[in-house]
Amino acid sequence: MARDALTGTRIRERRAMGGLKQSDLARQIGISASYLNLIEHNRRRIGGKLLLDIAAALSVEPTVLSEGAEAALIASLQEAAQRARLPDVESERAEEFAGRFPGWADALAAAHRKIADLERTVETLSDRLAHDPELAASVHEVLSTAASIRSTASILAEDKTITDDWRDRFHANIDADSRRLADSSKALVGFLDTETGEAAPSGSPQEEVAQFLEAHDYGFAALEDGSDTPDHIVAEAPQLVSAQSRHLARTVLERVVADSAQVPMKALKSALAEAGPDVIALANRFSVTVPHMMRRLAAVPGLDAGLVVADRAGSLLFRKDLAGFTIPRHGAACPLWPLFQVMGQAGQVIRTRVQMPTRDGAVFDCFAAAEPAGPIVLNAPPLLEATMLVLPVPDAPVDAGVAVQDIGPACRICPRGGCPGRREPSILSDGFGGF
Amino acid sequence: MGKHVLLVEDEINIIEAIQFLLSREGWQVDTHSDGATAVDTVRRMRPNLVVLDYMLPGKNGIDILTELRADPDFQNLPVLMLTARGQSRDRELAERAGVSRFMTKPFSNTEVMTAVRDLVQLAQ
Numbered sequence: 369m370a371r372d373a374l375t376g377t378r379i380r381e382r383r384a385m386g387g388l389k390q391s392d393l394a395r396q397i398g399i400s401a402s403y404l405n406l407i408e409h410n411r412r413r414i415g416g417k418l419l420l421d422i423a424a425a426l427s428v429e430p431t432v433l434s435e436g437a438e439a440a441l442i443a444s445l446q447e448a449a450q451r452a453r454l455p456d457v458e459s460e461r462a463e464e465f466a467g468r469f470p471g472w473a474d475a476l477a478a479a480h481r482k483i484a485d486l487e488r489t490v491e492t493l494s495d496r497l498a499h500d501p502e503l504a505a506s507v508h509e510v511l512s513t514a515a516s517i518r519s520t521a522s523i524l525a526e527d528k529t530i531t532d533d534w535r536d537r538f539h540a541n542i543d544a545d546s547r548r549l550a551d552s553s554k555a556l557v558g559f560l561d562t563e564t565g566e567a568a569p570s571g572s573p574q575e576e577v578a579q580f581l582e583a584h585d586y587g588f589a590a591l592e593d594g595s596d597t598p599d600h601i602v603a604e605a606p607q608l609v610s611a612q613s614r615h616l617a618r619t620v621l622e623r624v625v626a627d628s629a630q631v632p633m634k635a636l637k638s639a640l641a642e643a644g645p646d647v648i649a650l651a652n653r654f655s656v657t658v659p660h661m662m663r664r665l666a667a668v669p670g671l672d673a674g675l676v677v678a679d680r681a682g683s684l685l686f687r688k689d690l691a692g693f694t695i696p697r698h699g700a701a702c703p704l705w706p707l708f709q710v711m712g713q714a715g716q717v718i719r720t721r722v723q724m725p726t727r728d729g730a731v732f733d734c735f736a737a738a739e740p741a742g743p744i745v746l747n748a749p750p751l752l753e754a755t756m757l758v759l760p761v762p763d764a765p766v767d768a769g770v771a772v773q774d775i776g777p778a779c780r781i782c783p784r785g786g787c788p789g790r791r792e793p794s795i796l797s798d799g800f801g802g803f
Numbered sequence: 804m805g806k807h808v809l810l811v812e813d814e815i816n817i818i819e820a821i822q823f824l825l826s827r828e829g830w831q832v833d834t835h836s837d838g839a840t841a842v843d844t845v846r847r848m849r850p851n852l853v854v855l856d857y858m859l860p861g862k863n864g865i866d867i868l869t870e871l872r873a874d875p876d877f878q879n880l881p882v883l884m885l886t887a888r889g890q891s892r893d894r895e896l897a898e899r900a901g902v903s904r905f906m907t908k909p910f911s912n913t914e915v916m917t918a919v920r921d922l923v924q925l926a927q
Contacts, residue, residue, distance in 0.1 A: 508858065511887035512814050515908035519820035522912045527827070534823060541816040792860045793838065 374467040375419070378433045380408035381468055382426045397421040441466055444477035451480070505780055509552040517545045576613035577620065578687065580605050586688050587667055591621060592628040620686065624667070630656050631664040640668065645759060647735045648717055658717050658737040659755035666757060674732075674758035678707055679741070680751065692730035693758050694777035702776045703789040706736040707756035714738045714752055721761065722775045725784050731761040731772065807831045808919070809850035811841045811867070812885065813859050821854060824912055825919070838862035842870045845877065852922060854915075857886030857893065865900050872901040881922035885910065 383393050394404040397418065406412045414422075415434070423430040445462035466473035520538045523530065530538075558575060583605075590596035598621035608614045631654045643649050651661035659677075666675035666688050674690030678701070687695045695701065701708075706720040717737040724730050734756050741753035776782030779792045806829055812818050813836040822832045835844045839861030845853060853871075857864040864884055871877040884897050887908040897905045903925075904918045 508887045511908045512817070515885075515887070515910060516814055516816040516820065518909045519824075519912050519915075520816060523820060523823060526912075537819065538823075541819060545816055793858060793863045 374410060374464060375414055375433055376406075376408045376410040376412070377464070377467045379414075379422055379426070381470065382428055382433065383408075386426060388426070393422070393425055396425045441473060441477050444480050445473060447484075448476060448480040451483075503556070506552060506556040510549065510556055513545050513549040513552060517542055517549060520545070573610050573612035573616055576607050576609055577616045580607040580613070580617050581620070581688070583607055585669070587669055588621065588624050589633070591624055592633055598622050598625065623663070627656075627660055627663050630654060631661065633664075633668070636664055636668060640665075640671070645671065645673070645757075647757060657739050658735070659739050659753070662735060662737070662755045662757040672760060676701070676705075676707055676756045676758070678754050678756075680711055680754075682708065685753070690732075690758050690760065692726055692760065693724055693732055694726075694781070696778035696781065701778050702782065703791070704773065704775045704787075705756065706734045706773075707754050710736045710738040710754050711752060714740060714750070720773050721770050722773045725774070725776055725782060733759045733761055735759075805851045806923075807848070807850045808833070808852045808854060809845060809848055810834045810854045811838070811844075811859065811864075812836065812854070812856040813838075814856070817856075817885075820912075821915060824916060828916065828919075830919075836860070838864070838867060841867045845871060845880075846874070849876075851881070851926070852919065853880060853882045854919075855882055855884050857884055857897070865896050868897070868900040868902060879926070881926050883915075883918050883922060 383390065390404055390408070391401040394401040397404075398421075399418070403412070407414050419430055419434060423433055426433075442463050445466060446459050449459035449462060520541050524535065524538050524542075555575065588596075588601065591598065591601065598618050601621060602608060602614050602618050605614075605617065608617050636650070636654075639650055639653055643653070645665060647658050647661050647665065650665070651658045654661065656664075662675060663677075665671060666673045672690065673688075674693050674695070675686065675688040676684060676695055677686035678684050682700050684695065684701060689695055706718050706722070709720075710716055710718055715737070717735065720734050720736070722732050722734050724732070736754060736756040738752050738754040740750035742751045744750060774784065774787075776784050776787070779787075779790050780794060782790075782794050784790075784794075808825055808830045810818060810821055810825075810832055812821070812834070815836075818834050818836070822834060825832045833844075833848055833850065835841055836859070838859030841855075841859065841862065855864045855867060859867070864886070868882055868884070871880060871882070878901075881903045882901070883904045883906060884902045885906050885908060886893060886897075894905050903922055906914060906918060
């Protein structure tokens, strides 16, 4: 039935919804009840002034009566009908259904949209589960630990003849595994909640700090202009749940204060506009070390720079993520990163163009340098801290005479086969072949 | 059939639990944690059964199994593969490589021991 042919049905439904008798409405608009009855049963076409009068009497817009439910509603109902595998003849009656039962139609369409949204969420999470290396690593960790606990606990529960030595050993194993499971489960839940847009506690102090920095987009203008303090910012941060994370965050912010005192953001932006992101030239211009300048560049809004800081043991002390350049959340990073090449040569600055094993083969320029960290002690080797600034190279030509180093995020989540730096197999299927 | 099993697994607590279970049933259990040298160890020890983890440092369980099946001496060696990767594709890969039984973590002790007994029975 054509859409405009249902105007009468809509009038009837609206009148009934308003508790108005047919005869009362007919009297209000100056027509006979029998004529209104014909209209309401779609046996008389209606338009013009009469439609306007009826709409006014029913307190609705004339289009609500003439056009009926929105096209989107009809489309949603038809989609719902197709999903339910209703025959075509039923699907074609979606508009009639919407016209006769507008409330039910809205409810059904809303439920259909909700189902579609939920399915998309499930699909996204399933896709992540299957392809996201961080998530896959977390799931593997959880399942392996659960397997160990389950097996060991069963032995303790079922074997009454077990010796004291074995019992003690298994108790210790369960204790260690349960802690490991708690940590990995928290990290997994934190990851999933982040993906679904919900705020959730993180799995570790480092993760809390990462969320805190991300929430501030790695910029602290109020800190740099002296209108706020590290203590106050830390105290107000909802992401910093643990005392450890607050301590770590305070250390980061104190460094921001120190760094910005020598390299104010306004002056840096001005210099950047003149010289571009030449870390050595900029460091010389402000009389600071290259790692110092890298940290400041990473804080420049809009520069889209990533930053990683690591100690000599390879632990990542600071990370600012960059799209396409995966920085592992846990464990060691790729040993081929320029970050680790400068560890033995404090003071040397290297620049390397690298490519990540992503689908689009993202290319980046990495600047890396190491410098002593902590106090200098006589006759003791200095503690070193390496810093790497990562700048995207969009639309990098495949062969422009610039060597490109293949790197990855971390062995466990890297699909590269035959890599000389590989120290453990990848959990990604493509990475198994080359190991 | 003898009762000598080689457990190739890198999770130390899983090793201890399975080692205990198998030993209790009279199996001689040897363990190995490095994927890269696992095939050599099998060749050297010539166990009657291999319990093989899917993910190992050095070389993954599928590659180890593929190498073993390419050796005529080990084409019929019972291999029980343990994995936290339960996707159907992984199972398919394992079956193509010639796995005798595929078990996903977390498994129960009963499942492991039943699988071991079944594999022994089939091999006899």
